[in-house]
Amino acid sequence: MNARAQIRWLHDGRRLHLQDGPIDLIVEAFGAAGEVEEAYRVACERFTTVLDELCGELVFLRTALQSVDRADDPLPRGAVVRRMTSAAQPYAAQHFITPMAAVAGAVADEILATMVATAKLSRAYVNDGGDIALHLRAGEKFVVGMVERPDRPSLFGTAVLDWSQPVRGIATSGWRGRSFSLGIADAVTVLANSAAAADAAATIIANAVDLPGHSAIVRVPARELAPDSDLGDLPVTQAVGELTRTEINHALANGTATAASLLGRGLIHAAALRLQGETRVVGVVPQFADVEDSIRERSQVHA
């Protein structure tokens, strides 16, 4: 048990808020009262050691993965670290990637797995800053919303996730988010088998939504902003100027090409790419609804 971790109920008394250092989770479980209580109990117990486990292997986590495991590399020890590594590994041959690309999703997966292993739940989710691990019993579903700018949260789309589909993880990446991005996407939301898989894929696709060399894009070496960033001297996006329709199409096309290749490799189920008001969907986002279109109808009567 560590003294930093904060565990409390949100004001509605239903959702649990777990926070430790940069990890910030919102957890909700559905089922019989006793089962839900037990699920929350084990979630808290598991949560309190996660950050220390990660920090114990921070040097490894911040190092770019090689395409082939080298014999002299130490094997990761912690369960969360292993989740991160296996989510990032499929990209190591073609891209720069560190296990940190999947940290949020991996933590969400780990907490959810702990809950589901202990308690009988109809539904549950662990939301780690927008990267979400889901549990769905037969017959259950979740409706999820997609946000493009965390600094101005509002929905651009919704999707219905049904138990019969394999999606159990959602993650969003973009240059405006908490983590650095090499690309210019406002948001790339990915549906995958797990939150860690979605997290790593969203990072890769968001990096690909790009216009290399474009003068309206301000990039700064990651190290100048955060000296210990795992991205080192790679230039990360700090500002994106107004782009023309053609440029937006071009940048999104770069991203959709990458997303389509990941889809082909079975790494993701779907992705929604968002850039300056334009959305592209790769794969099938179940019952995807463009919120702008549906709100537009109603907007005239709001105020």
Place this chain on the structure above:
Amino acid sequence: MTKHAARNAAKNLPDDAIRCDACPVLCYIKPGRTGSCDRYGNHEGKLVRLDPHVVLDRALERGESVVPFLERTRDWDGTLLSHGETFVTAIGAGTTYPDYKPAPFIISSQVDGVDMVTVVTEGIFSYCGVKVKIDTDRHLGAECSTVRAKGEAVGHVTTSEYGSQMLSVGGVRHLTGGSRHEGTATCDTLLDLCNGKPVELKIDDGAKVVVEAGKPPLVDGAQEERMRVGCGSATIGMFAKQWFGKVDEVVVVDDHITGVLSEHQAGKLLGVTETGIKLKGRRSTPGRYFQVAEPGTSWGGTNIDDPLTILGKFNSKKAWPGLRLLMVSTTGEQHAYFELDENLKPQEKELPASLCESVARIRENCEPALCTVLFMGGAGGSLRAGVTENPVKLTHSVRDALTRVTCGGAPVYVWPGGGITFMADVTRMPHNAFGYVPTPALVAPIEFTLKLADYAALGGYVENVRSLSSIADEQERTRRLSARPDNPWPLASQHDSAKKGKKR
């Protein structure tokens, strides 16, 4: 943002970066940046805990709360306490979709023994915009010219007012009537203007102006310092006595009404001799000229840099060699002094010390030039339905002064006539009081304050009223600000605030 110094244990490193020891990640944080948690930051070399992680909370809240929220819209049971707070934001309200649900917060508080109710919501305004007053003499653009942001049409130039140019930015036509790009650009512009951020606007066939509420405008890159003391003619009237005897002729150059001392009523009254001066432009009444030049960003809002270009030849029958002529703009910012030579041609000379004071006085009498931004929105049908089951009664109640409307606690002016269309000064609201939805539309705070009994009478959601103390329990999610002394206290009785108003 309010910051308070955190632990001292943070170690300063050579490049002013600090090692944060709040958690085992031990982030190395550069000045002006936050650590990976976004909770601790380096503020001028000190580790600070940032105030309730507003941005993060909103993101988290929105990211996850949509799950239960969208699930529930189908079987909304009308009660507030169990479900209605899903969209609570850092500003403290939130909104409900659609608006026929009760507003997110209906708060009761005791004022002078009478139960007062404040209905707090964040309204989604498609019918909204801002009116911008820019204190400048410079010509920004012709009336009705299109105002653009990021190349998209977001508004237009409206009337010129005393010492100012007015712009109308936003409105439903730009927000939802044009292309998606136009709507997004308009929404971004409104959001930034309302949240007190600088915005660059370009006026078709006119100037480029940087507008920031409460700050001086930047016109074509030059900061406007002063608001004119008056029009050219008024300036003559105000300073005629101070000029009399020290100079023979004064021309106050103004794009609207240029004043000429010897012809002006004020000059006549003092007995100023005719000088034979000849002005270009159209004479309105004695000593007052319209259209002496084209509008522009130079002398008195005209396009001239050389004031002599607005003068014709002096009448040789009346003028005399050695005649002393002062030309000055309506802000005193530009001035030039001339004496006529043998050929009655003005020759520029150094401004005599005796006139320096009067030019300085024009400058002193000018108020600082500012941009002011008034938010204007209409709380029509469905927003009112979040307050009462019988929306028109709320309108009537506002009309009858039983209900007070405030916008983020700031006072509003409610337009006469139908609906609740109001204007409010964005600088009197808390920081970042506005948000947006991708419709696009603006999200603005709006509060209705009235007596509990009146609230019940107009069909309010009395069963959803919560006590103030129940809100206080949610401290983690509430940002506490002290009231601004220049805003009337929203819960004060109308009588009290009227008295306060007089004192000011």
